[in-house]
Amino acid sequence: MVDRKSNDCAPVLTDPAQMNKSGLGIHSSLCSPQGVVFSPGHFLTGPRKKTVAFDDVRTSSWLDAMKSSSPTHRKLVKDSGTELVSTDADVAYRNWMHKYPSALASFEQITNYAKGKRLALFLDYDGTLSPIVDNPECAFMSKPMRAVVRDAAKCFPTAIISGRSRDKVYEFVGLAELHYAGSHGMDIMGPVRPMSNDHPNCIRSTDKQGNEVNLFQPASEFLPMIDEVFRSLVEITKEIEGAKVENNKFCVSVHYRNVDEKLWTTIAESVHRILIGYPRLRLTHGRKVLEVRPVLDWNKGKAVEFLLESLGLSDCDEVLPIYVGDDRTDEDAFKVLRERNRGYGILVSSAPKESHALYSLRDPSEVMEFLKALVDWKKFSSL
Numbered sequence: 001m002v003d004r005k006s007n008d009c010a011p012v013l014t015d016p017a018q019m020n021k022s023g024l025g026i027h028s029s030l031c032s033p034q035g036v037v038f039s040p041g042h043f044l045t046g047p048r049k050k051t052v053a054f055d056d057v058r059t060s061s062w063l064d065a066m067k068s069s070s071p072t073h074r075k076l077v078k079d080s081g082t083e084l085v086s087t088d089a090d091v092a093y094r095n096w097m098h099k100y101p102s103a104l105a106s107f108e109q110i111t112n113y114a115k116g117k118r119l120a121l122f123l124d125y126d127g128t129l130s131p132i133v134d135n136p137e138c139a140f141m142s143k144p145m146r147a148v149v150r151d152a153a154k155c156f157p158t159a160i161i162s163g164r165s166r167d168k169v170y171e172f173v174g175l176a177e178l179h180y181a182g183s184h185g186m187d188i189m190g191p192v193r194p195m196s197n198d199h200p201n202c203i204r205s206t207d208k209q210g211n212e213v214n215l216f217q218p219a220s221e222f223l224p225m226i227d228e229v230f231r232s233l234v235e236i237t238k239e240i241e242g243a244k245v246e247n248n249k250f251c252v253s254v255h256y257r258n259v260d261e262k263l264w265t266t267i268a269e270s271v272h273r274i275l276i277g278y279p280r281l282r283l284t285h286g287r288k289v290l291e292v293r294p295v296l297d298w299n300k301g302k303a304v305e306f307l308l309e310s311l312g313l314s315d316c317d318e319v320l321p322i323y324v325g326d327d328r329t330d331e332d333a334f335k336v337l338r339e340r341n342r343g344y345g346i347l348v349s350s351a352p353k354e355s356h357a358l359y360s361l362r363d364p365s366e367v368m369e370f371l372k373a374l375v376d377w378k379k380f381s382s383l
């Protein structure tokens with residue numbers, strides 16, 4: 001499972017103790033920017049697995065990625081207390097929707113194709129089922145959203161695939177009817193089923209209700225390393241006001257949403273400084289977040305394939321997987337569905353962006369509307 005191209009001489013670490021139970025290291029003190037100098041020749045993996053040099057941190061590419069890491073909200077023009085939406089942004093969004101049509105407007109087309117097939121639903125959490133908020137600890141799902149997700153899970157096999165730790169996302173969603181994959185798919189709890197030999201890290205376990213389940217944790221050997229890196233990242237960013245470090249079990253998030261933009265270089269340099277010592281870890285960009293994760297040939301796309309197999313739905317033309325997500329990490333899942341020509345990726349975005357998805361939804365409220373429509377369609381079509 002481990003990408004053998006990576007450097008295997010990482011230190012062996014021993015203390016898996018967690019820094020705090022919530023998984024968040026939160027800092028609020030003032031920052032003193034550090035003039036960190038990196039030695040040339042070190043490389044890390046950046047967005048979309050592009051390899052970038054450390055020098056880039058101090059030049060433009062890292063900062064550009066950080067600045068563009070969350071959809072630019074449509075420009076609002078204030079006019080005597082009334083908010084007018086900028087026309088340019090609207091036109092750009094409408095043009096973009098020719099390429100990524102609304103899944104609501106295309107609902108009939110989607111359900112026509114779904115007729116006679118078994119639908120399987122894969123849902124991202126942050127930005128898809130819950131709106132993006134400043135404090136990651138407060139990304140609650142609304143009651144109506146929970147109700148519709150529960151209804152959807154009664155009609156279709158449904159799984160949540162999140163960058164959060166599996167426990168955290170379960171705590172937010174709180175529905176036993178679903179399957180959960182945390183840490184960007186590196187921690188999957190699925191139904192008991194004999195799996196192919198490609199999954200040596202798949203073991204039998206029990207869920208919170210005491211039911212027997214399959215537990216797949218392909219990055220388990222990285223746990224002590226991730227814990228150590230989490231502690232180092234908390235320490236190195238503790239002077240940066242607004243920075244938050246979140247322990248997502250098999251990966252770590254360094255949030256900069258609440259950090260003054262002038263200090264983003266400091267954040268990037270601090271993270272790089274720590275990662276120099278961990279060649280088996282890589283970095284990707286999320287929505288105002290730097291994500292540290294193992295160099296492993298595993299992602300949300302592979303998690304979708306794994307879950308389809310666990311659900312007994314792989315290699316079957318009569319199955320239509322639908323994946324709804326808003327983040328760069330969801331692109332791996334969109335890509336799997338698009339390349340295999342076997343399902344629909346739906347990108348949640350209120351701003352134009354390139355994607356491997358086929359359809360779009362503007363925000364979590366449209367996701368709720370779409371899920372509701374699917375439930376109604378299912379109920380009506382089985383009458």
Ligand SMILES: O=P(O)(O)OC[C@H]1O[C@H](O[C@H]2O[C@H](CO)[C@@H](O)[C@H](O)[C@H]2O)[C@H](O)[C@@H](O)[C@@H]1O
Binds near residue numbers: 126135136163
């Ligand atoms: O795969 P996801 O379920 O979308 O998780 C991706 C990351 O989501 C969370 O961060 C994002 O949402 C926060 C709450 O709205 C927001 O404050 C933050 O800026 C976003 O990046 C989560 O905290 C991360 O750990 C996940 O990796």
